[in-house]
Amino acid sequence: MLKKASFDILALFAGRLGGLLVNLLFLPLYDAALGPVVFGAVSLVLAVQAFFLMFDFGLATLLGADLAAAGQDAAARQRCAGVWRRSKIAVGLASVAAGVAVMAVSGAFGTGDGVVRPTDFLLAALLVAAMLLINAGQAALIADGRIRLASALQVGGAIGRSVAALMAIHLLEPSLQSFLLGQLAILALHGLLMDGIVRRMLGRPLLHSMDEGGFLDLWRRVRMLMAYGLAGALVMQIDKPLVAHYFSLELAGRWFLAVTYSLTPIALLAGPLHQFFFPRVVQARDRPSALLETSQQFQVATVLAVAAPCLFLAWMAPDIVSLWLRHAPDSSLVASLAAPLVLAAGFGAMGYLPTAFLIGTGRRRFAAVLSWVMLLFVAAGLAAAGHAGSIRGFLLVYCLFHISSCLAQWLWMLKHSDRQSWWPLVIRSWLLPLVLVLFPYSLLLAIISSADLGLFARLSAGMFAGAAVSVVVAWRTWASYGKPLHLGRLSD
Numbered sequence: 304m305l306k307k308a309s310f311d312i313l314a315l316f317a318g319r320l321g322g323l324l325v326n327l328l329f330l331p332l333y334d335a336a337l338g339p340v341v342f343g344a345v346s347l348v349l350a351v352q353a354f355f356l357m358f359d360f361g362l363a364t365l366l367g368a369d370l371a372a373a374g375q376d377a378a379a380r381q382r383c384a385g386v387w388r389r390s391k392i393a394v395g396l397a398s399v400a401a402g403v404a405v406m407a408v409s410g411a412f413g414t415g416d417g418v419v420r421p422t423d424f425l426l427a428a429l430l431v432a433a434m435l436l437i438n439a440g441q442a443a444l445i446a447d448g449r450i451r452l453a454s455a456l457q458v459g460g461a462i463g464r465s466v467a468a469l470m471a472i473h474l475l476e477p478s479l480q481s482f483l484l485g486q487l488a489i490l491a492l493h494g495l496l497m498d499g500i501v502r503r504m505l506g507r508p509l510l511h512s513m514d515e516g517g518f519l520d521l522w523r524r525v526r527m528l529m530a531y532g533l534a535g536a537l538v539m540q541i542d543k544p545l546v547a548h549y550f551s552l553e554l555a556g557r558w559f560l561a562v563t564y565s566l567t568p569i570a571l572l573a574g575p576l577h578q579f580f581f582p583r584v585v586q587a588r589d590r591p592s593a594l595l596e597t598s599q600q601f602q603v604a605t606v607l608a609v610a611a612p613c614l615f616l617a618w619m620a621p622d623i624v625s626l627w628l629r630h631a632p633d634s635s636l637v638a639s640l641a642a643p644l645v646l647a648a649g650f651g652a653m654g655y656l657p658t659a660f661l662i663g664t665g666r667r668r669f670a671a672v673l674s675w676v677m678l679l680f681v682a683a684g685l686a687a688a689g690h691a692g693s694i695r696g697f698l699l700v701y702c703l704f705h706i707s708s709c710l711a712q713w714l715w716m717l718k719h720s721d722r723q724s725w726w727p728l729v730i731r732s733w734l735l736p737l738v739l740v741l742f743p744y745s746l747l748l749a750i751i752s753s754a755d756l757g758l759f760a761r762l763s764a765g766m767f768a769g770a771a772v773s774v775v776v777a778w779r780t781w782a783s784y785g786k787p788l789h790l791g792r793l794s795d
Contacts, residue, residue: 328465329469331631332469333469334631335630337478338477339552339556341479343552343555344479346560347555348430352430354536355431362390363439365386366383366387366442366443367443368446370383370582371446371583371585380505381505384502387505390436418478418479422480426480429487430490433493433494437494437497441457443501443504444504445582446582447504456496456497460489460493464493468485470485471484471485534677535674538681541678541682542697543559546694548689549690550692561638561640564641565645567645568648568652576604576608576655577655580597581659591721598656598660602733603731603736606732606736606737607773609653610649610741610773611741612649613645614741614748614769615765615766616641616642617643619748620638620642621635621638622762624641626758640698651704653733654708654709654710656716657713658670660716661712661715669715673712673715684696688700739776739779740772744768747765747768748768751765
């Protein structure tokens with residue numbers, strides 16, 4: 304069973320890696336083709352996409368949790384088909400209405416001297432709607448165990464969107480509208496394909512009279528997830544428009560690149576682990592011993608996946624960013640912002656387990672309240688930093704956010720857990736593997752940095768050392784979870 308789980312996780316990693324590499328490859332190409340000002344507008348559109356992938360109205364989480372709990376029960380899967388059908392209708396109508404409304408009043412926003420056209424708002428709304436449904440479909444495929452198909456669709460979609468957008472920029476004009484048209488063409492095809500796959504997988508939905516309340520039931524079930532997702536998405540995406548407001552579109556683009564770099568380990572490594580383990584947390588929520596075992600596996604896997612890459616990306620940030628943004632004269636600014644942020648984001652990734660625990664076991668109210676409290680603190684901090692004209696203030700606010708939100712979730716989860724579970728969760732599955740990875744790896748990085756090596760040799764040696772340390776620690780920790788565990792329990 305552990306072997307199969309390892310292969311499934313690798314498949315998710317492969318999907319995320321492919322999509323992430325495509326994005327990292329094409330971002331500098333967009334920047335070079337569009338110039339810093341137009342790329343700043345593109346970065347805001349990408350931030351809006353990321354916002355709605357986090358605030359997906361709770362649809363992906365709800366559909367994934369329902370399908371994980373349904374298993375192969377035909378009636379339960381029909382109810383999931385009803386959720387999928389209602390989600391498509393709600394997202395489609397809401398996006399068109401929002402796009403038309405914003406386009407109608409776009410003159411009041413100011414459009415950056417023609418950089419943003421009124422029709423761009425409608426195109427962006429349609430783009431977001433397609434990505435929301437694709438994201439929900441991905442969650443359904445993963446929850447149903449179709450991980451390889453989900454990964455293949457993710458990589459194929461990322462490649463298609465990026466190539467089409469770059470072609471549109473070069474063949475039509477170097478503008479935001481060309482970027483949006485290129486992306487939207489592929490997203491429409493991807494969305495139609497995903498819809499066909501999900502409908503075939505789930506079968507026909509229940510008749511409306513048997514469908515447990517229709518849209519009102521959907522609203523009742525997602526409202527707490529919406530509150531949680533909205534606050535979380537605002538926290539992670541409010542910074543880009545605020546940088547543009549307090550500073551400039553150009554600096555917004557630089558900040559976007561720094562944040563993208565810093566969130567790479569989460570997007571590539573911690574994210575797939577959450578996708579893999581979340582349905583298993585849902586399935587084990589009524590079996591305390593199984594929930595503890597799944598939680599230990601989840602936490603130690605997160606540490607092994609994130610610790611070494613975060614340290615590597617922070618330590619080698621000047622070298623990596625200068626290589627990534629070879630055309631940009633201000634790559635050193637991006638590196639100086641990204642290095643501390645990647646460490647804070649890596650610490651924040653340690654909170655994926657309590658997040659899954661809170662959402663998967665039904666403790667959604669606390670998750671929502673915590674998200675809104677953190678949003679208020681972050682918004683206040685960003686406003687103060689913006690009025691002071693300090694981009695470093697933005698950096699400090701987000702470093703504190705990642706650390707404090709992780710600790711708050713862990714404290715709440717442990718407070719509602721049997722004390723016997725503290726040792727296996729906190730010490731054995733988190734702190735011990737973290738120390739075993741970071742201590743020897745930091746020594747190796749210091750040796751590599753002090754050696755007289757070229758750029759590629761330094762980077763290659765750093766990656767090899769990180770992989771070697773992680774594999775050794777994984778052999779001593781992750782492999783041990785293939786055996787039954789009897790180490791206390793999480794409370795019901």
